[in-house]
Amino acid sequence: MKPIPVADLKAFTLQVFLKCGLSKEDAETAAEVLVTTDTWGVYTHGTKALYAYTRRLRAQGLKPLGRPHVEKEGPAWALVDGDSSLGMVTGVFAMRLAVAKAKTSGVAFVVVRNSCHFGAAGYYASLAADQGQIGMAMSNDVPSVAAPGSLGAVLGSNPFAFAAPSGHAGELVLDIATAEAAGGKVAAAAAEGKTVPSTWLVDAQGKPTGDPTLFIQQKASLAPMSGHKGYGLALMIEILSGVLSGSALRDRVGIWMREPLARPTDHSHAFLAVNPAVFLGEDAFLARQDDLFGGIRGLPAAKGIDHIKIPGEIEQDKRKKALAEGIQFPAEVLRLLRVAAEENGFPVPSFLDPAQAG
Amino acid sequence: MKPIPVADLKAFTLQVFLKCGLSKEDAETAAEVLVTTDTWGVYTHGTKALYAYTRRLRAQGLKPLGRPHVEKEGPAWALVDGDSSLGMVTGVFAMRLAVAKAKTSGVAFVVVRNSCHFGAAGYYASLAADQGQIGMAMSNDVPSVAAPGSLGAVLGSNPFAFAAPSGHAGELVLDIATAEAAGGKVAAAAAEGKTVPSTWLVDAQGKPTGDPTLFIQQKASLAPMSGHKGYGLALMIEILSGVLSGSALRDRVGIWMREPLARPTDHSHAFLAVNPAVFLGEDAFLARQDDLFGGIRGLPAAKGIDHIKIPGEIEQDKRKKALAEGIQFPAEVLRLLRVAAEENGFPVPSFLDPAQAG
Numbered sequence: 001m002k003p004i005p006v007a008d009l010k011a012f013t014l015q016v017f018l019k020c021g022l023s024k025e026d027a028e029t030a031a032e033v034l035v036t037t038d039t040w041g042v043y044t045h046g047t048k049a050l051y052a053y054t055r056r057l058r059a060q061g062l063k064p065l066g067r068p069h070v071e072k073e074g075p076a077w078a079l080v081d082g083d084s085s086l087g088m089v090t091g092v093f094a095m096r097l098a099v100a101k102a103k104t105s106g107v108a109f110v111v112v113r114n115s116c117h118f119g120a121a122g123y124y125a126s127l128a129a130d131q132g133q134i135g136m137a138m139s140n141d142v143p144s145v146a147a148p149g150s151l152g153a154v155l156g157s158n159p160f161a162f163a164a165p166s167g168h169a170g171e172l173v174l175d176i177a178t179a180e181a182a183g184g185k186v187a188a189a190a191a192e193g194k195t196v197p198s199t200w201l202v203d204a205q206g207k208p209t210g211d212p213t214l215f216i217q218q219k220a221s222l223a224p225m226s227g228h229k230g231y232g233l234a235l236m237i238e239i240l241s242g243v244l245s246g247s248a249l250r251d252r253v254g255i256w257m258r259e260p261l262a263r264p265t266d267h268s269h270a271f272l273a274v275n276p277a278v279f280l281g282e283d284a285f286l287a288r289q290d291d292l293f294g295g296i297r298g299l300p301a302a303k304g305i306d307h308i309k310i311p312g313e314i315e316q317d318k319r320k321k322a323l324a325e326g327i328q329f330p331a332e333v334l335r336l337l338r339v340a341a342e343e344n345g346f347p348v349p350s351f352l353d354p355a356q357a358g
Numbered sequence: 359m360k361p362i363p364v365a366d367l368k369a370f371t372l373q374v375f376l377k378c379g380l381s382k383e384d385a386e387t388a389a390e391v392l393v394t395t396d397t398w399g400v401y402t403h404g405t406k407a408l409y410a411y412t413r414r415l416r417a418q419g420l421k422p423l424g425r426p427h428v429e430k431e432g433p434a435w436a437l438v439d440g441d442s443s444l445g446m447v448t449g450v451f452a453m454r455l456a457v458a459k460a461k462t463s464g465v466a467f468v469v470v471r472n473s474c475h476f477g478a479a480g481y482y483a484s485l486a487a488d489q490g491q492i493g494m495a496m497s498n499d500v501p502s503v504a505a506p507g508s509l510g511a512v513l514g515s516n517p518f519a520f521a522a523p524s525g526h527a528g529e530l531v532l533d534i535a536t537a538e539a540a541g542g543k544v545a546a547a548a549a550e551g552k553t554v555p556s557t558w559l560v561d562a563q564g565k566p567t568g569d570p571t572l573f574i575q576q577k578a579s580l581a582p583m584s585g586h587k588g589y590g591l592a593l594m595i596e597i598l599s600g601v602l603s604g605s606a607l608r609d610r611v612g613i614w615m616r617e618p619l620a621r622p623t624d625h626s627h628a629f630l631a632v633n634p635a636v637f638l639g640e641d642a643f644l645a646r647q648d649d650l651f652g653g654i655r656g657l658p659a660a661k662g663i664d665h666i667k668i669p670g671e672i673e674q675d676k677r678k679k680a681l682a683e684g685i686q687f688p689a690e691v692l693r694l695l696r697v698a699a700e701e702n703g704f705p706v707p708s709f710l711d712p713a714q715a716g
Contacts, residue, residue: 072636072637074463074464074636075433075434075463076433076434076463076464076465076466077463077464077465077632077636077637079637079638105432105433105434105435105463106432106434106435106467107434107435107465107466107467108434108465109464109465109632111637134597134598134602147654147657147666148666148667149659149660149663149665149666149667150657150658150659150660150666151657151658151659151660152657152658154654154657154666162590162591162594164594164597164601172593172597174590174591174593174594176586176587176590176591180584199557205660205661206659206660206661206663207660225583225584225587226538226583226584226588228534228669229534229583230584231669232520232532232534232669233520233532233534235530235532235650235654235668235669236520236522236532238650239492239522239530239647239650240492240632242650243522243634243643243646243647243650244492244632244634244637244638244643245637245638246637246638246642246646249646249649249650249653250650250653250654272630274435274467274598274602276601276602278430278432278435279430279435279437279469279602279603279604280437280602280603280604284604285601285602288601288604288607289597289601291607292593292596292597292600292601292607292608295607295608296505296512296593296608299505299508299509299510299512300508300509300510301507301508301509301564302507302508302509302563302564302565303563303564305507305564307507308505308506308507308508308512309506309507310593311586311589311590311593
């Protein structure tokens with residue numbers, strides 16, 4: 001398969017969302033989130049899941065015309081109800097609200113209930129950085145990660161993202177899960193018949209294990225990042241997102257990729273925006289960021305490494321390449337994009353057709 | 359040695375700070391921070407360092423009568439200058455300010471420059487929880503932790519703390535460094551002739567190593583928590599604390615326990631307070647916290663473990679025991695408390711005198 005032009009992928013994704021009944025604006029927003037994530041090379045959180053989002057939209061577990069809206073607010077905070085619309089639509093609404101409030105308030109914190117899986121947390125944090133602000137984004141999810149001493153999953157791999165702009169040194173975008181390693185990596189090892197580091201998994205007796213087949217058989221959970229540290233951060237996210245907003249907690253959150261597709265999952269998120277301009281002024285902040293990033297990049301690096309990277313730098317390089325040359329997806333993503341086309345009543349687009357695209 | 363009564367330790371610490379020229383209020387604040395930390399069993403960040411703080415106070419690198427003060431502020435944010443006073447005095451000032459602002463603004467973010475080592479980050483986060491709010495506290499420090507691909511230390515072990523109250527289920531207090539393991543643990547292994555997990559250290563070629571003697575010889579750095587994740591979080595803290603506040607960054611931060619003692623270290627901190635009352639109301643929030651904590655504690659636990667713990671629970675149990683029975687310090691802390699007494703012109707207090715206390 002030839003690389004897929006970003007514009008073609010975006011147009012296809014937009015059409016699929018429109019077909020599901022989204023407004024033009026919301027379809028555009030959701031397509032932008034997913035395709036941007038793909039340009040970063042983060043294929044696990046991009047259009048790969050388009051088929052899953054649209055299954056839920058067709059089943060009305062996600063409302064195609066849902067309207068995220070403010071339930072309560074002050075100058076520096078808001079409680080948003082996602083109205084079971086797409087997590088990407090609600091996430092963008094909430095982060096934009098936080099940025100708008102921080103513009104005058106200096107800081108703003110927005111919590112969201114009644115949402116769904118929102119894709120890559122880093123996308124929302126980066127929206128703040130694009131506007132010259134510092135952003136944080138986080139979300140809860142169904143339990144997949146053990147706690148120290150637990151016999152099974154206690155919390156989700158609750159993602160956390162942070163982004164900050166600089167003057168000339170690029171945007172920092174950190175996007176991490178609070179599990180030691182992603183479930184997708186464990187599944188890949190199982191498929192290839194390999195073992196994984198024993199720091200990645202916890203078996204049904206609460207002991208470390210390197211056998212990825214146990215995870216596939218649901219006889220092992222992901223291990224929290226650095227043990228009690230990742231567990232604590234995941235709990236922080238559960239509180240800031242779920243407890244504060246009044247949304248579902250832990251195992252009451254719905255599994256977004258599975259049945260029942262007609263029932264909202266009630267995921268929750270939290271977004272923080274900090275406006276650096278109020279502290280030292282925008283120019284001084286950006287110059288100090290350049291100094292920090294440049295200083296780190298200038299440090300001696302290990303053999304075979306060009307320079308020490310700022311988080312998000314690799315993804316920005318991939319994005320440049322994707323915009324210039326298109327995206328070379330793994331076969332599994334291509335297959336699922338074809339599923340999205342077929343299930344939504346579209347012919348397989350030529351860029352996804354091996355016979356045509358060769 | 360018999361356990362030391364908490365009241366005796368507090369009175370001693372207070373007297374030592376007064377002798378260094380602190381006001382009664384500031385001496386009380388600093389003693390409370392350090393002794394509370396000791397009651398949690400976190401001996402690395404309590405009165406163990408009293409001698410080091412007082413050396414710096416006597417050398418005027420910490421100003422005994424320094425006054426932390428607001429440089430700039432809005433209803434939901436502030437920039438505080440620590441005036442090179444004790445980090446504990448400045449930290450308490452800044453977190454109280456954040457909590458007071460969040461009471462009306464819903465959220466408040468306070469950054470601090472021109473401070474010093476502030477002890478345990480968890481103490482400040484817990485101040486917010488004590489007032490029914492959610493708190494975050496963080497600080498930068500001199501580099502001791504490698505970045506992915508670096509040949510040496512890039513950032514400090516930049517601590518991060520989060521705290522949140524509940525109705526009847528206790529306070530959550532998470533306090534973590536962004537290194538995989540603490541330098542103190544590595545030093546202890548070296549002293550005992552043991553190796554450490556190779557995930558803890560990075561050698562001078564940027565490779566993992568389990569040899570703790572390399573760290574002692576400054577030929578190895580601490581590894582970041584879960585690699586790029588801990589590195590990214592440490593950078594986040596460097597930005598929120600150091601870049602935003604206009605304080606020293608990375609290797610320009612002073613080494614607080616070493617010469618030059620007369621020069622301020624220019625550490626920076628950041629504090630966030632979120633008032634849950636504005637979202638769902640205080641009672642609903644606390645009940646939801648009880649539900650979350652109780653649900654986790656009720657899950658099946660591994661053999662030999664009574665129940666899954668909420669972060670800070672172990673420390674609260676230790677505090678109860680300490681208040682009832684006194685604190686049984688490791689020998690090294692007792693030795694350094696005697697140093698603090700001697701260097702500040704006090705006779706060794708009876709509770710620290712092996713001859714008397716037996």
